[in-house]
Amino acid sequence: MALMQIAEPGQSPDPHKKTLVLGIDLGTTHSLIASVKNGTPVCLESADGEKLMPSIVHYTESAVEVGVQTEKTKGVDVLSIASIKRFIGRSAKEVQQLLEAFPVDYEWDFTDAAVPKVKTPQGLKTPVEISAEILKTLKKRAVQHFGVDEINSQNADSFKVVITVPAYFDDAQRQATQDAARLAGLSVLRLINEPTAASLAYGVEQDGTYLVYDFGGGTFDCSLIELNGDVYEVVATAGDTFLGGDDIDHALSEWFLATHLDGKKTKNLRSILKDAKERLSSQESVSVMDFTITRNDLTQVMEPILARTYKCIQRLLQDGRKSVKEVNQVLLVGGSTRSPQVFDGITAICQQQPRNDVNPDEVVALGALAQARKMTSKDVNHLLLDVCPLSLGLETMGGIVEKIIPRNTPIPVTKEQIFTTMKNNQSALKLHVVQGERESVEDCRSLAQFELRDIPPMAAGVARIKVRFDMDANGVLKVSAEELSTHHVASIDVKPSQGLSEEQLLEVLQAGQASAGEDINARLDKGARIELQRIIESCDHAFAEDASLLEDADQAAFAEQLKQAKALAEDAAATREDLKAMRESLNAVSEKLAALRMDKAIQDALKGTYI
Structure with a gap:
């Protein structure tokens, strides 16, 4: 008799295979994957020793490659797709709007209004499918680190992951991220907000209020987090899904073109200036194409972009009902926070020097790993409470x-x-x-x-x-x-x-605040009209059934009042006060019919009954 292998719920069907617990930072410009090696949480390196993997997918007719190009895709007709995270979960119309501000070097197909696709040498691909390629490559990195013989790489349950998303990703963008993970063969334990993950990685221990400032390559988020014992509670979030280091690079390129090249575009200018931007973090000036760029030049270019992040902080504090003085610490996250301009600006706005003692590129992935370990082990005691970003x-x-x-x-x-x-x-x-x-x-x-x-x-x-x-x-x-x-x-x-849409996402909260009084008045006006319509319908029904209970004069008065009420309910110029007054008049006229109908109902109920 043969034995049949079984497994307990939640356990691997093969007891000799490992289940990997992983944290993934699926970033706009770079992505990372973290796990525990030799008892220590670390971000896993590629074969070349790099932890940061460029979030770029290279397509040829016969191959797909992610990150840095190798001989596999060099020298052939290749399409390279970068910053796909900006477009995940968006409609064709929204992608077209984004492309006006963020042009790309690849073509789109907008035949399907709901799901736009990129034209690649391997056919049309959705942002979800392209993002899945990035996740597949991170998954392969984990398999290479822990050994293919020890992992059932074909089983998604072998890869338990927490993936981070910007705090202001809406429901569609979160769902699309989960879909990409499933396509990559990953079992998603949870999605958590990037600033929330960062607070876990910083390992804050003192009870209090923490402000996480997450300025990445393509998105900006900030969150207020309350720590009480082992409970991390996100009390407010704010952000901008179209604001990051990419926008600084774009602004710097536009400035350089206007001031030094008379608008004449040059190949690879953006990547050259990105390198210059990074060097200006430690140098006062750099030379680019025989021109000198100073740190002060970069500061002026960055000023309007950083000002947008400061407005988000003000809104965050307002939503969280906190003052700057009530914030215990400010935690910096994201590669863009390496800039001295960011450090100095946050110091001035928040009236304290922010913490930047954890690698800003790795902190989100390590925080995702901390949450994944909590969800799969009894050894980690913290509880994470995130928030719904929009009503x-x-x-x-x-x-x-x-x-x-x-x-x-x-x-x-x-x-x-x-x-x-x-x-x-x-x-x-x-x-x-x-x-x-x-x-x-x-x-x-x-x-x-x-x-x-x-x-x-x-x-x-x-x-x-x-x-x-x-x-x-x-x-x-x-x-x-x-x-x-x-x-x-x-x-x-x-x-x-x-x-x-980008316009909705950037303005939904500001519009809600700016229009609060107007919206409340509109709601009260509509409510008054709806209440009158409800009473009209009830009176209409009662009059149609039992008008004969009224004397002729009362019938005429009731019918006239009902006619006036219907006319007013249809009058768009009618004020709330007019509608309320008419409702009260109709109620008064209908009282006699209501009493007569009640008497009739009681008499009908007592027919044939002896008391």
Whole structure:
């Protein structure tokens, strides 16, 4: 009789094979992978001894290569794709908008409005597929370090990973990142925000408030983190997904072209100036193409870019209800923070010298590893509480947004709210899930729509429908609706095919704050109109069924008041006060009919009954 091999849940089906626990920083310009070697958390090196891997994918007709080119792709027709992270989770329209500010050397196909693709020698590829190639290469690096004989490299469960994302990645961008990981054969334990990962790597131990300033190659994030014992709680986040070292390189190139080359473009100018920028971190001046660039020149070029990061810090402190003096430490993250201009600027803005004693390039990957170890081992005791970056809610009557999960709510989180029907005998309810800080649906971003059917016939306002929002630790949302008398349930996993537009992402919070008063007034105006319409519908129904209970004069008065109310409800110029006054008048006129209908209902109920 043969033996059949079994495995306990969560264990490898092959007990002789290792399960690797990994932390991955999937960056715009560079990516890293970290694991534990000889008991020490480290970022794994390539065969050439490099920890940083350029996030560049090289395609030929027969090969794909990631990072630094080798003889495999040199000297042949090759397409090199850089900074693909900027485009992951975005629609064709959004990518086209981004390309105006961030031009690239490769062509796009926008036939599919929801999923744009890059034209490569191997056919059309999505940003998810291209990102998966970067993750596959990092995975191969881990296999090379720990030995192919010790790992079942074909089994995703052999690779337990935590991947970091910018704090302001929306639901679509997070979902796309998870999809890329699955394509690469990785089992994602969790996505965590890059600033949050950094705080874990810095190993802060004293209870208090920490501000993480993460200025990478393509994105900027900042977070306020409260440490209380072993609990790391993110209390607020802010950022800009289109701001990073790449933008400094672009601005420096534009400045150099205008001031020294009279606008005449030169091959490889950007990479030459990027090298000059890095040298100016330790030198007062450098020579480029027989011209001298000083550190002061670079400071002037960087000033407007850094000013945008300072505005994010101000918004962050406002959201977290903290003053600069209440921040215990500022932690610097990302290669761009090596710049003296950043160090000096943060020192001035935050009124203290920031910490930069951990390698800013490696800190995010090491923090991801710390979280991965926590999730797979009992030896690490910290608890990480991240937050929902933007409010989530439902569309209600009149296009008003009812926020279910407010912005900066710690996740994972579950929220429930009871809703009802607007019309008599309404048998179905359409639910529209939206994201944003504004009060009107038209000013927020649509995430998903679904329907709850088979609602029993009831009068308007009687049905009770429980709507539940579940957001997991990765920031991925599931919404369900249940009619409480029949327990009919409908649900949807919110997997949008595109992210926030650049304009939305950069302005959604500012617009929400700037328009707060206007939005509240608009909401109150719509609410007054909806309430009048609800009463009109109820009165219309009652009058149609039981007008005969009223005397002729009362019937005429009721009909006239109902007519005036309908006209006012349709009048776009009607004020909130007008609508409220009409509602009160209609209520007063309808009181007599309501009392007569009640008497009639009681008499009908007592027919044939002896007391």
